[in-house]
Amino acid sequence: xxxxxxxxxxxxxxxxxxxxxxxxxxxxxxxxxxxxxxxxxxxxxxxxxxxxxxxxxxxxxxxxxxxxxxxxxxxxxxxxxxxxxxxxxxxxxxxxxx
Amino acid sequence: xxxxxxxxxxxxxxxxxxxxxxxxxxxxxxxxxxxxxxxxxxxxxxxxxxxxxxxxxxxxxxxxxxxxxxxxxxxxxxxxxxxxxxxxxxxxxxxxxxxxxxxxxxxxxxxxxxxxxxxxxxxxxxxxxxxxxxxxxxxxxxxxxxxxxxxxxxxxxxxxxxxxxxxxxxxxxxxxxxxxxxxxxxxxxxxxxxxxxxxxxxxxxxxxxxxxxxxxxxxxxxxxxxxxxxxxxxxxxxxxxxxxxxxxxxxxxxxxxxxxxxxxxxxxxxxxxxxxxxxxxxxxxxxxxxxxxxxxxxxxxxxxxxxxxxxxxxxxxxxxxxxxxxxxxxxxxxxxxxxxxxxxxxxxxxxxxxxxxxxxxxxxxxxxxxxxxxxxxxxxxxxxxxxxxxxxxxxxxxxxxxxxxxxxxxxxxxxxxxxxxxxxxxxxxxxxxxxxxxxxxxxxxxxxxxxxxxxxxxxxxxxxxxxxxxxxxxxxxxxxxxxxxxxxxxxxxxxxxxxxxxxxxxxxxxxxxxxxxxxxxx
Numbered sequence: 001x002x003x004x005x006x007x008x009x010x011x012x013x014x015x016x017x018x019x020x021x022x023x024x025x026x027x028x029x030x031x032x033x034x035x036x037x038x039x040x041x042x043x044x045x046x047x048x049x050x051x052x053x054x055x056x057x058x059x060x061x062x063x064x065x066x067x068x069x070x071x072x073x074x075x076x077x078x079x080x081x082x083x084x085x086x087x088x089x090x091x092x093x094x095x096x097x098x
Numbered sequence: 099x100x101x102x103x104x105x106x107x108x109x110x111x112x113x114x115x116x117x118x119x120x121x122x123x124x125x126x127x128x129x130x131x132x133x134x135x136x137x138x139x140x141x142x143x144x145x146x147x148x149x150x151x152x153x154x155x156x157x158x159x160x161x162x163x164x165x166x167x168x169x170x171x172x173x174x175x176x177x178x179x180x181x182x183x184x185x186x187x188x189x190x191x192x193x194x195x196x197x198x199x200x201x202x203x204x205x206x207x208x209x210x211x212x213x214x215x216x217x218x219x220x221x222x223x224x225x226x227x228x229x230x231x232x233x234x235x236x237x238x239x240x241x242x243x244x245x246x247x248x249x250x251x252x253x254x255x256x257x258x259x260x261x262x263x264x265x266x267x268x269x270x271x272x273x274x275x276x277x278x279x280x281x282x283x284x285x286x287x288x289x290x291x292x293x294x295x296x297x298x299x300x301x302x303x304x305x306x307x308x309x310x311x312x313x314x315x316x317x318x319x320x321x322x323x324x325x326x327x328x329x330x331x332x333x334x335x336x337x338x339x340x341x342x343x344x345x346x347x348x349x350x351x352x353x354x355x356x357x358x359x360x361x362x363x364x365x366x367x368x369x370x371x372x373x374x375x376x377x378x379x380x381x382x383x384x385x386x387x388x389x390x391x392x393x394x395x396x397x398x399x400x401x402x403x404x405x406x407x408x409x410x411x412x413x414x415x416x417x418x419x420x421x422x423x424x425x426x427x428x429x430x431x432x433x434x435x436x437x438x439x440x441x442x443x444x445x446x447x448x449x450x451x452x453x454x455x456x457x458x459x460x461x462x463x464x465x466x467x468x469x470x471x472x473x474x475x476x477x478x479x480x481x482x483x484x485x486x487x488x489x490x491x492x493x494x495x496x497x498x499x500x501x502x503x504x505x506x507x508x509x510x511x512x513x514x515x516x517x518x519x520x521x522x523x524x525x526x527x528x529x530x531x532x533x534x535x536x537x538x539x540x541x542x543x544x545x546x547x548x549x550x551x552x553x554x555x556x557x558x559x560x561x562x563x564x565x566x567x568x569x570x571x572x573x574x575x576x577x578x579x580x581x582x583x584x585x586x587x588x589x590x591x592x593x594x595x596x597x598x599x600x601x602x603x604x605x606x607x608x609x610x611x612x613x614x615x616x617x618x619x620x
Contacts, residue, residue, distance in 0.1 A: 016458075055346065062345040
């Protein structure tokens with residue numbers, strides 16, 4: 001497996017929507033390289049025939065009755081929003097102008 | 099009165115419940131005694147991010163009124179009614195801020211209660227406040243809290259463990275008889291170990307996680323924090339049970355826990371030492387206390403066997419792929435739109451993407467960023483199979499190892515953490531060294547099985563608490579309480595009282611070099 005480098009970290013930070021300074025990228029790249037190196041052995045631990053476990057105690061078909069239960073009022077739902085307008089979340093522009 | 103208060107805060111929850119029922123004390127007295135203790139010592143310990151005095155006293159007064167009224171009002175009270183409790187600040191509460199130890203949620207109030215909080219309210223247990231934690235429960239020392247570290251009541255220059263260092267320290271410092279924690283890789287058990295308290299991670303699904311801010315959904319579990327094994331059993335019975343609001347919640351009843359804690363013998367039980375979870379890498383004093391507990395259990399009639407779980411050597415690595423993968427997804431919701439912080443970029447076009455980038459850069463601390471980036475990496479195209487896919491297979495191997503081990507033993511035993519409490523700052527610049535602290539606790543989360551940590555004594559070399567961990571098969575939480583209570587009673591007989599009687603007096607303690615920052619109080 002390839003090692004993780006500074007360019008990778010910059011790309012991942014963009015994907016994860018976290019702005020990072022040059023200094024932060026430098027530091028994060030070094031720290032993550034150590035961590036990635038230490039977890040490498042995991043890819044060699046299990047053979048093809050071992051099934052994956054996603055949940056430790058799997059449950060299937062967890063349904064409830066199709067009736068309306070408790071719902072938030074618009075006021076409650078918006079109570080922690082940084083900005084709201086006429087019962088809606090207010091956000092800056094979704095798209096670039098150009 | 100001061101004498102009485104000092105005595106009151108030292109009682110277990112079970113004893114307080116008995117005194118309340120016998121009307122020897124009032125719930126208001128008990129709650130006020132703990133609030134006074136918080137006022138006295140929390141400036142040094144920093145276990146609480148928010149103190150909920152008014153509501154706690156109001157609930158206590160309701161309990162006292164019901165008892166005074168007698169009749170059905172008194173009879174309907176829960177056994178723990180009036181016994182106060184602290185809640186980890188990862189669990190949402192109406193009427194108090196919930197910060198998750200992060201700047202991104204500073205001052206945020208949840209519009210709903212977590213299911214466990216509803217259950218505390220139904221039992222009329224006064225909620226004393228919200229306890230400190232590593233940001234979003236990511237850490238083993240509480241040093242990653244955006245509101246300053248919590249300090250270990252045994253030595254204020256040392257870590258109280260993490261992420262639930264606030265809950266463990268609050269209980270160890272007699273600021274609360276009980277607390278709630280969350281455990282994703284050891285965040286209840288490891289703080290229990292290093293503070294000389296009891297902490298339990300129940301079976302995955304035994305306690306609803308609805309209202310616990312998710313870190314890694316396939317690993318997270320809410321559980322009890324206390325000073326005695328019986329108290330944890332009492333608390334797990336309050337908070338456990340099926341909840342339709344959590345689709346991973348089990349329908350099995352878990353109502354035999356208190357009874358198990360009262361069985362009082364381990365004769366004929368098989369207790370398995372996990373070969374891979376002691377010895378090399380474990381501090382001498384930890385190993386010594388562990389061996390001593392084994393001998394005591396043997397003397398009490400248990401059969402000690404050795405079991406091997408060879409795939410546990412991959413557990414830490416697999417955990418550091420699965421957990422950050424789930425973190426990167428769960429924390430995507432902190433985007434500056436629906437709740438919490440919003441930070442605008444300093445210049446350039448004001449688009450929502452750039453607002454998210456600036457908000458998350460300012461709102462998250464280093465460890466949270468590290469894990470989000472690591473998880474984004476593990477899930478990215480080209481690496482998914484090698485990392486996340488392989489880690490999920492390791493999870494199967496770990497479950498198989500435990501299945502084989504439990505075919506030979508009723509419960510398994512190991513030290514909870516490889517070392518006693520380390521110094522604040524000691525591992526802050528070395529993430530990997532910090533991660534290694536959870537090597538013995540992570541396997542239980544990977545397999546979904548329950549685990550309990552209880553005090554095993556003090557290490558010879560530093561006089562600090564050592565934790566003993568018990569593990570049981572899924573849904574067999576009762577076995578932990580049975581064995582844990584027996585070991586606790588044998589050890590306390592040997593020590594001549596509870597381990598916390600040996601902890602230093604906080605009133606005479608002085609603060610060390612690390613500055614103490616005030617939490618998100620509002």
